[in-house]
Amino acid sequence: MSTPHPAIRVTGLRKAYGKKLVLDGIDLEVPAGTIFALLGPNGAGKTTTVQILSTLIDADAGDIRIDGRDPARDPDAVRDAIGVTGQFSAVDNLLTGEENLKLMADLRHLDRAAGRRRVAELLDRFDLVEAARKPVVTYSGGMRRRLDLAMTLVGSPRVIFLDEPTSGLDPRSRRTMWQVIRDLVGGGVTIFLTTQYLEEADQLADRIALLDHGRLVAEGTPDELKRRIPGGHVQLRFTDPTGLDLAARMFGDGSRDDDALTLRIPNDGRVRSLRTLLGRLDDASIEVEELSVHTPDLDDVFLTLTGQPHKERATVR
Incomplete structure (x- = not known):
């Protein structure tokens, strides 16, 4: 055929x-x-x-x-x-x-x-x-x-x-x-x-x-x-410093903000990666108040691959 x-x-x-x-x-x-x-x-x-x-x-x-x-x-x-x-x-x-x-x-x-x-x-x-x-x-x-x-x-x-x-x-x-x-x-x-x-x-x-x-x-x-663009991450917010400390020790590559009680962990945002992350938190009995996923968008692709910001960036909604 x-x-x-x-x-x-x-x-x-x-x-x-x-x-x-x-x-x-x-x-x-x-x-x-x-x-x-x-x-x-x-x-x-x-x-x-x-x-x-x-x-x-x-x-x-x-x-x-x-x-x-x-x-x-x-x-x-x-x-x-x-x-x-x-x-x-x-x-x-x-x-x-x-x-x-x-x-x-x-x-x-x-x-x-x-x-x-x-x-x-x-x-x-x-x-x-x-x-x-x-x-x-x-x-x-x-x-x-x-x-x-x-x-x-x-x-x-x-x-x-x-x-x-x-x-x-x-x-x-x-x-x-x-x-x-x-x-x-x-x-x-x-x-x-x-x-x-x-x-x-x-x-x-x-x-x-x-x-x-x-x-x-x-x-x-x-x-x-x-x-293809680096920068994807998951941000976790905790209710107290103890949870933040435990998670920060578990995820050594995370970036913490003690004032906001948040931890930013590199992650590609895929379901499998998120499931693994949540499983580790659950196994360690670490309570998370809020989770948000941040992945690169086409603006990031445009900036990274052309070396300049998108000229119509302000019009993108």
């Missing part, structure tokens, strides 16, 4: 502008029906990567397959298979939501009946029926982003490139968009995501790649990336 080809496969991708090397031998593979997030500092090469994969610019070197097709040899076939939603909505403010979708149906060369069916389906799917005949200029930010994504879906793409899909949205609208993205993947669509919201990548992505100075410095699931 043959294995389905990946939705995106990239080998040795290189791009330079003059003497400035932007992408230095990138290798990526994205299975069909998954969410892949590409993260990195400003100037790391994320936008260039997306522009190449979506046929907007040519690579200098490398082998690329999008839905099994080579964008250099068959760009039209690749364009038929993909959809692109940029950071800023590409909708026409003077048209209604319905008119925007009809325009996209015409551009996709759908016949009139098929176009009407597709527009009606997408208006319903994205909860835009009531606003369908209102000018887009009256839409909220969340409605505009949903319409923008609906326009991308008119041609039923199998691979979608999402650049900052929830930029500027309030928390409720952002979570609504997350569910829309999950539903798309549940239907077999592949999502290639770039985002400045690290929580977004953590919540959505099956795999994450971290790009820095044109090179991939890490790739894996969110949990795999977090486990």
Whole structure:
């Protein structure tokens, strides 16, 4: 039985502008029906990567397959298979939501009946029926982003490139968009995501790649990336100094705070590790008032692997 080809496969991708090397031998593979997030500092090469994969610019070197097709040899076939939603909505403010979708149906060369069916389906799917005949200029930010994504879906793409899909949205609208993205993947669509919201990548992505100075410095699931970073620990709080003293002697690598009656013990936060720790405390009859687990997050991954704090750190919730 043959294995389905990946939705995106990239080998040795290189791009330079003059003497400035932007992408230095990138290798990526994205299975069909998954969410892949590409993260990195400003100037790391994320936008260039997306522009190449979506046929907007040519690579200098490398082998690329999008839905099994080579964008250099068959760009039209690749364009038929993909959809692109940029950071800023590409909708026409003077048209209604319905008119925007009809325009996209015409551009996709759908016949009139098929176009009407597709527009009606997408208006319903994205909860835009009531606003369908209102000018887009009256839409909220969340409605505009949903319409923008609906326009991308008119041609039923199998691979979608999402650049900052929830930029500027309030928390409720952002979570609504997350569910829309999950539903798309549940239907077999592949999502290639770039985002400045690290929580977004953590919540959505099956795999994450971290790009820095044109090179991939890490790739894996969110949990795999977090486990690469030191600093995970369990903090125990006690009701009296006696319990703290006993636990501190038991866990010689712990860091104690006598004023707060707490002990910090290095721990990866996995169930097995926690069970072992609690078993030792129970065997020694040491009472713990409170336990909290602290594991590295994607901010820590970003800082450690790129050597700089995430520039949108304040916006991550």
